[in-house]
Amino acid sequence: MINENIDRTVSILPDERLERVPAWGGASYSLSHVYRPTTIEQLQAVLKLARKNGRSIGLRGGGNSYGDAAMNAENILLDMRRMNRILAWEPENGRITVEPGVTISQLWQYILEDGWWPPVVTGTMMTTVGGCAGMNVHGKNAYQAGPIGDHILAFDMLLANGDIITCSRDENSDIFHAAIGGMGILGIFTAITMQMKRVYSGLLDVETETRPNLAAMFSYFEENLENSDYIVGWMDAFAKGDALGRGDVHKASYLPPGADPAPSQTMRLENQHLPSTMFGIVPKSIIWLGMRPFMNNPGTWLINNAKYHAGRLFGPKRSRQPHAAFHFLLDYVPDWKKAYGAGGLIQYQPFIPKETAQDAFREILQLCQTRRLPNYLTVFKRHRPDDFLLTHALDGYSMAMDFRITKRNRERIVNLAREMDEIVLQANGRFYFAKDSVLRRETAVAYLGQSVIDQFRALKQRLDPDNLLQTNLWRRVFG
Ligand SMILES: Cc1cc2nc3c(=O)[nH]c(=O)nc-3n(C[C@H](O)[C@H](O)[C@H](O)COP(=O)(O)OP(=O)(O)OC[C@H]3O[C@@H](n4cnc5c(N)ncnc54)[C@H](O)[C@@H]3O)c2cc1C
Incomplete structure (x- = not known):
């Protein structure tokens, strides 16, 4: 997927604009001419430039899509930040x-x-x-x-x-x-x-507890949907047998008016910021270095086990947490993805209707174990349907799985994804382009339906008949 071959004989765009742009997960890169406009006039000028040079334009925000959604190899990339x-x-x-x-x-x-x-x-x-x-x-x-x-x-x-x-x-x-x-x-x-x-406070009421297996994970969500504002589950993807799908759940609710005695204090920014050190001494910026030796199967087995058993030992916890601390846990450790090493990571996040989700997720977790490709971080969420054309959501669950990529396992992970795709399609599931690196055209047709794709293409033809706006993802999946 690494794409470094740009034909400079046809390029008259300035070389100093050329940048090597990564997928967020670092498992692929593209060379693009990158422009960073600040005004609509500058955007319009780049549109003209692209037409003049016969190049397409890809859009990039913060570049946090795990795969190739915000990349445009050998063409123009508009960094909108x-x-x-x-x-x-x-x-x-x-x-x-x-x-x-x-x-x-x-x-x-x-x-x-x-x-x-x-x-x-x-x-x-x-x-x-x-x-x-x-x-x-x-x-x-x-x-x-x-x-x-x-x-x-x-x-x-x-x-x-x-x-x-x-x-x-x-x-x-x-x-x-x-x-x-x-x-x-x-x-x-x-x-x-x-x-x-x-909101009536800068704090959320947060409850955390462990769940011993997949069935208990599902029942927790179903029992708490009505009485909570947020729920997220973390799963130990190494657990087997009766413990398959075990993990932690974190539930949070907004505070009602009057519950926080000092809302103007808790809503102040200095009371929201994430700490700059861990345990008061280790600078956050180097924590990923300490994680690196554990980013292999035995290491993450150990961490997942330790996390689950520590949760069980200390029992359910209830606390009030600042919004930022609850929501942006992943930002606590800057650059944590670097711990995955040079090959980076990809994420696979299927969405499955509530009726078929438990069996499908069980099958997927077992398949990863059988193929000896366990995912290192697994996050579980509940969703509701919406009325957007290419929606990934449905009345059901998603399971986001991070896989470390190495030279030796890259092909095996792609093959595993193909097998998981089959399970997801059988269960009437869907996929999410923000996380995707491997979806094939036929899989997209199977879950979106040809008529939805035709509607999207008709709009594309109406709004952008010359196909000026493109990305690697668009070419890979929609062609
Ligand atoms: C650590 C981490 C945690 C995450 N957690 C979640 C989560 O909880 N829930 C979730 O849904 N996703 C999550 N994501 C995925 C991420 O939120 C999405 O990929 C999101 O789209 C990234 O926003 P971005 O600004 O980085 O956009 P990019 O990744 O740069 O772009 C996303 C898409 O938007 C398009 N785009 C960018 N700017 C514009 C514009 N001005 N006009 C039109 N299109 C534009 C791009 O072409 C691209 O297709 C997470 C990602 C990471 C790395």
């Missing part, structure tokens, strides 16, 4: 309009002291609002709040011909429902208006 202004904020009703490069980190820090929190956040705060809309991301509250698209009121989108259109549920509704989750293929979001969520 410098278009990061807050355009309008109405603290009385929680409506905000932002440029697409505003990060989730910027967003929550801007609104929290006014008593608001983003209704949907990702497991890292490094993502941009444009990239989150491009993938229609979900949070640990997906079963309650749906994906981010359910909270987007309207957006402005720059089309390949240089025009800007406004889309909402009432205006250009077909484009609204296809461009959210549309992988940056229909147009470039230039402004996004969203409804934020009112």
